[in-house]
Amino acid sequence: IQLANQIAAGEVVERPSSVVKELVENSLDAGASSIEIDIERGGHKRIRIRDDGTGIPKEELTLALSPHATSKIASLEDLEAIGSLGFRGEALASISAVSRLTLTTKPQAQSEAWSAYAQGREMGVEIEPAAHPDGTTIDVVDLFYNTPARRKFLRAEKTEFQHIEDTVKRIALSRPFITFVLKHNGKVVKRFLGNKKQALENRISQVCGKGFLDQAVYASVEYDGVTLNGWIGARSAMRSSTDMQFCFVNGRAMRDKLLLHAIRQAYETVYCDIEQPSYVLFLNLSPEEVDVNVHPAKHEVRFHNARQIHDLVCKCIQDALVEDEG
Ligand code: ADP
Ligand code: MG
Structure with missing residues (x-):
């Protein structure tokens, strides 16, 4: 009980x-x-x-x-x-x-x-x-x-x-x-349709449209058991809506404030006139490092090491955007 x-x-x-x-x-x-x-x-x-x-x-x-x-x-x-x-x-x-x-x-x-x-x-x-x-x-x-x-x-x-x-x-x-x-x-x-080959890329094209990956920048980082990888929209593809913002933590879709903040901060550092960035990002870490039972609908998580996750995500995206610009 x-x-x-x-x-x-x-x-x-x-x-x-x-x-x-x-x-x-x-x-x-x-x-x-x-x-x-x-x-x-x-x-x-x-x-x-x-x-x-x-x-x-x-x-x-x-x-x-x-x-x-x-x-x-x-x-x-x-x-x-x-x-x-x-x-x-x-x-x-x-x-x-x-x-x-x-x-x-x-x-x-x-x-x-x-x-x-x-x-x-x-x-x-x-x-x-x-x-x-x-x-x-x-x-x-x-x-x-x-x-x-x-x-x-x-x-x-x-x-x-x-x-x-x-x-x-x-x-x-x-x-x-x-x-x-x-x-x-x-x-x-x-x-x-489920794919066997290049499953993730195919699925992203199915969901986000064929053009998304063509203009997106690939970002990836691994640090201390935490991995982040995914595609982020470059400046040329900025949209004014939030319908192309996808974030996954250990395979679950999340609209987590900390992650949204980290992503936004990365964009703001690189571009000053950013509207709504588009991205499909996958964060993976040990289940013990994250509490998923915070919100009944499970959109929010609590990272035990919040600061570290925030900075890792922010820096990874920032680096990828800067490299793409340069
Ligand atoms: P939970 O998913 O948290 O266990 P649910 O109320 O969603 O609780 O489902 C109760 C149980 O019913 C599940 O634990 C599972 O055993 C069974 N169940 C529900 N949906 C399915 C399904 N589509 N196929 C097989 N088993 C199912
Ligand atoms: Mg269930």
């Missing part, structure tokens, strides 16, 4: 894109190689994620929908060194509490598929036979139907879908070997 409390870091379900993020992360944790994300009306009406991952054995179905049931950690020590993406065991339970959620799944070793849906927190989980290939589909219908206050905060369908698309792009960049298909109202909006 204490563990549960420590993990219960607030609400995960802010808006449709947070549902997409949690469910796609579950698919990745389940080893999926292909994930289809089907959205109706900006996610207001439906969010359906289908994967070809391990599936969930019938006897674990009820548990998967229960609060604080995670198959991914056993103790607080594990929490310190989290490898998998999900770790709080509350996503499915939280989402099913504010929507009509159906989970259909078939593990390879099991001959039949089963569907499960939660009938409100008290009434338990209903299970029935279903048809489904190996893998899992999670169908979330009528998000916030029973929480009018939060439903009121949903933005226009277009805006919510934009958030979903951003979320999918971020995750797709962090997993270049995985195929992602994003549909809106029945139409394919994005198709990121």
Whole structure:
């Protein structure tokens, strides 16, 4: 119970894109190689994620929908060194509490598929036979139907879908070997095919457009177990929006203040008239050096050695920009 409390870091379900993020992360944790994300009306009406991952054995179905049931950690020590993406065991339970959620799944070793849906927190989980290939589909219908206050905060369908698309792009960049298909109202909006060769470069072109890498500067540094590498937009490609700013810490997309500050400072030192820089950066360090359980939606991290990380990132980008200028 204490563990549960420590993990219960607030609400995960802010808006449709947070549902997409949690469910796609579950698919990745389940080893999926292909994930289809089907959205109706900006996610207001439906969010359906289908994967070809391990599936969930019938006897674990009820548990998967229960609060604080995670198959991914056993103790607080594990929490310190989290490898998998999900770790709080509350996503499915939280989402099913504010929507009509159906989970259909078939593990390879099991001959039949089963569907499960939660009938409100008290009434338990209903299970029935279903048809489904190996893998899992999670169908979330009528998000916030029973929480009018939060439903009121949903933005226009277009805006919510934009958030979903951003979320999918971020995750797709962090997993270049995985195929992602994003549909809106029945139409394919994005198709990121998993690559074997030059996977990362191909994926960046798919997500950021073919031109991005041509004009970008490659930056990389390794120091004291910390590595940073990625592509940063040179002056000629400055944009006025933030939609081309991607930062990953140990494979997770982050909008961390410290990193944003370090990047901005590097640009400001080299160019004085900078607007919004574009970049795709990957920071990797030992999991013990970083605390990812700071923010429930996991956008923020806490580096144990914050100053060192900040300066390393700043200097690396600065050097790459200066070299490109010179
Ligand atoms: P967490 O991811 O933090 O463990 P969730 O509530 O997101 O918690 O999921 C609960 C459990 O349900 C997971 O630990 C996992 O065992 C199972 N699960 C959820 N989604 C999938 C999926 N797409 N494929 C296989 N198992 C899944
Ligand atoms: Mg999860």
